[in-house]
Amino acid sequence: MDKKGLTPKDFISIGIFTAIWFVVEFAFGILGYIHPYIVAAYVVMLPLAGAIPMMLFYTKVEKFGMLTIMSVLIAIIMFVTGMGYLGAPITIASGLIADLIAKSGNYKKFPKTVLSYGVFCLWICANYFPILVTADSYRQDLVDAGYSAEYCDNLFRAINPRTIAVLLIVCFICGCIGAFIGKAAVRKHFEKAGIA
């Protein structure tokens, strides 16, 4: 097989799975407007919800760069949908590290895939970045945008520099759990059908 570079087929898979992953993420993301604790709970919901498409994607990843490009795309989409640019470096960095981990397992070893997906999921925490870095002005922005003070207080109680470490760890663990669930689903449905 040609190991040199990525082919258009790879790029198209990246595009498709980014789109699916974004739709899933968006569906859950809307829930966050109901209560700020749900925003904090993204670290549990999103890795689990996105696991099945991502595990299917991992079966298609064979070369270095696919996960990195995906994280770049996610960063672009997050910017376009108004999530800010502060999280972009973290998003891309987590994609790159995830890519390196998966590469060290030659993209085939399942334990490495689990770790890699766990790291990849850390981009979700990148969305919290504006809340941490620009806490005061961000709060003012929210109040101006029509959020209640109650929502803001809860949001900052759930997400602050003290809790971010916990959130990161939870995110990673949920990513790993999600990888197992996703793998089981892929095995059940797709491998028999010959797609994976």
Next chain:
Amino acid sequence: MSAKLDPRTKLYMILIVSAVVMMSATTPLLWVVRIAMTLIPLILLVAEKRYASALRFTILYAIALVLTFCFLSEESTGILQSLLIGYCGIAVQFLPALITAWYVVRTTKIDEFMSAMQRMHVPDGIAISLAVVMRFFPTIKEEYASITDAMRMRGISFGGGRPSKMVEYRMIPLLFSCVNIGDELSAAAITRGLGGKVKRTSVEELRLRVSDWILILGFTAAASVFVIFKYVL
């Protein structure tokens, strides 16, 4: 005047609108700028004869604005209010970006987009993947609607009462059809010479017309007004 715009203008619009969306409007002037920026893609949608979506977006945005100004404040509490905040928060904050993105996705042909990306020297990998992402959102919506129909015919709605089955009945079929479409798409792309060593040419000649420049200038001006009045004055 032809309403056809250069894809680069459209991308620039997305960039500016997303940047402005991130900064909240605090004074009436800023609100005016922001609403004006939202109106432009709406007008463009009408110009492209997409009346239904233009109307839908206008109504959504108008309701959200009215609600935000009349009923919600820092002191609002309670369940109804928090649901309203949920709706208005999304709508007021993100609808401008969403409308612009929708306009761009719906009116840009993929070949135009690709040749614009090529003109801007974006790496092929990112350009192709982004083009696929853009093209795919409507496809996912259609596929999901068909799957819902198919499930309803079999008498399964929302996972047949079992939420855990929801994933199996919705996401798995969706993934199946998306993977298949992806295979077809890559076959089609290779047929058209994507990924070859040669520089690709395009049937569409991209040119920045007067209307493009007007829009670019307008958006730049709006963004500068926004930034200056928010942070400098």
